[in-house]
Amino acid sequence: MASHSASQRYLSTRGGSYDFSFEEVVLKGLAADGGLFIPEEVPSLPSDWASKWQHLSFEDLAFEIFSLYISAAEIPPADLKDIIRRSYATFRTKHVTPTVTLDKEKNIHLLELFHGPTFAFKDVALQFLGNLFEYFLVRRNKGKEGRNREHLTVIGATSGDTGSAAIYGLRGKKDVSVFIMHPHGKVSAIQEAQMTTVMDANVHNLAVDGTFDDCQDFVKALFADPEINKTHRLAAVNSINWARILAQITYYFYSYFDLTRQPSFLPASTVRFVVPTGNFGDILAGYFAKRMGLPAEKLVIATNENDILHRFWQSGKYEKQPVYGKAAEGGLQEDGVKAHEGGVKETLSPAMDILVSSNFERLLWFLSYEVYSTNGDAVSQRRAQAGDHVKNWLNDLKSKGGFGVNKEILDAAQKDFTSYRVSDDEVIETIKSIFGAPSSQHYILDPHSAIGIHASYRSAEVSKPPSTHHISLATAHPAKFNNAVERALPDDKTYFEEKVLPVEFKGLEDKPRRVSHVKKADGWEGVRKVVVAEVEAELQAAEQAGK
């Protein structure tokens, strides 16, 4: 078992990089072989975790969990505590991520993750990551001046929420420039305003005439480009960055403890966590919590109509198949995998309009490690074999548009997870019915959280109350998504404005904006050009201002 002083090392899911420290993986973001970093071992919980952690504050719990992954030699405990304290001081509630009960009879609870500065769950990790970047840079730049100082060029892709949370986590920070690509016209009006009205010199918004997946592909291509990596130190804010996953583990434990304090929770009760899922980062944090020892019976994946993950859990095939676009040009390939055409559907839950879920790769590594390796193999050999399998699957995804896994891998995936697909009509119905339910006190769900609640009710038909409790993750505030919410609420034009919109959003859309436009046709090289030019201009302006 890892102790507070143990030094956790990290490896790449594609087997090409080993033995990195926490600081190295946080600053690199993506491994050189294109893989994602994972800890060599998932630490077990201390034997007395349940009694010892039960009454801790969110911040103290985060410290205990992070300390299992970050050695005291890398970040001294007092410094880690201070980073955590500053990261969550920006939240509007002292509980940071409170859990509320939505349906007592059905044991359905909501884990509210939207009390941070940008009103979405991303703040929990990105307030922390922003402070972590700053901490490492201050340490590395001690005594250095001007262009000798290490400068981070943060690159991120967003379908709306990561972008604003990253910008709020990094705005004004010394030695950091942040570039966020969003799909032009495909994020909500409030999300776009949140990102583009931030005027700090180190914040750069790029609107791309494509989809979120195009933006995410550009991020990955830039990380793989030797040219920009020679001149700029790139860093990631998407959930490819391991620190994002780590920071999200805390709320699974915190919410579990909240639940165990309720009288309806009995020693024999079981818990299912239901997670509105797109890039698979949020639910992956739940998977780590479960592997560490949190007693979660199942993790429930709730997708919108972009259902690649749901289809995988049904069939064992991970295919970008163009169900919603025009027919695939190549039809079926030899191995039965359909050629892909890139058809993501625009839904009422735009932050989850994602075709390829990048963190699924991390789960594939663990599944492969467990299923394919024989006990007699040395650990290093088993790790390498898992990396080879992942590499082959990912190559097929790239070249053929999909891949299939065998029954043992699918069984292993189904052991910990189950999945539901939720349509736009079901989203509207769910927002309406929860708003109208006498017991909910007119609770207003955002469309992503509604996907989780709809899936919770369906899951509760299989794993029933009173013995099972469902904790559904509320990933954003309803005010961010007026398009869906206004459709579901009373037909009164002022209701949204008066009852939903928080004061922080009032007038936001009228503020001046700054954004550059990038053509998808110019490819990632076009993005590189903009990044290089804007970083140079920013540094020169800072030099002239004597900063």
Ligand SMILES: Cc1ncc(COP(=O)(O)O)c(C=O)c1O
């Ligand atoms: C509001 C909201 N809900 C759910 C998700 C899906 O989370 P994940 O990508 O971690 O699966 C996102 C974005 O990713 C989001 O912004």
Ligand SMILES: N[C@@H](CCOP(=O)(O)O)C(=O)O
């Ligand atoms: N929904 C996300 C998409 C990016 O996901 P990430 O968790 O990998 O950053 C968003 O809002 O941008």
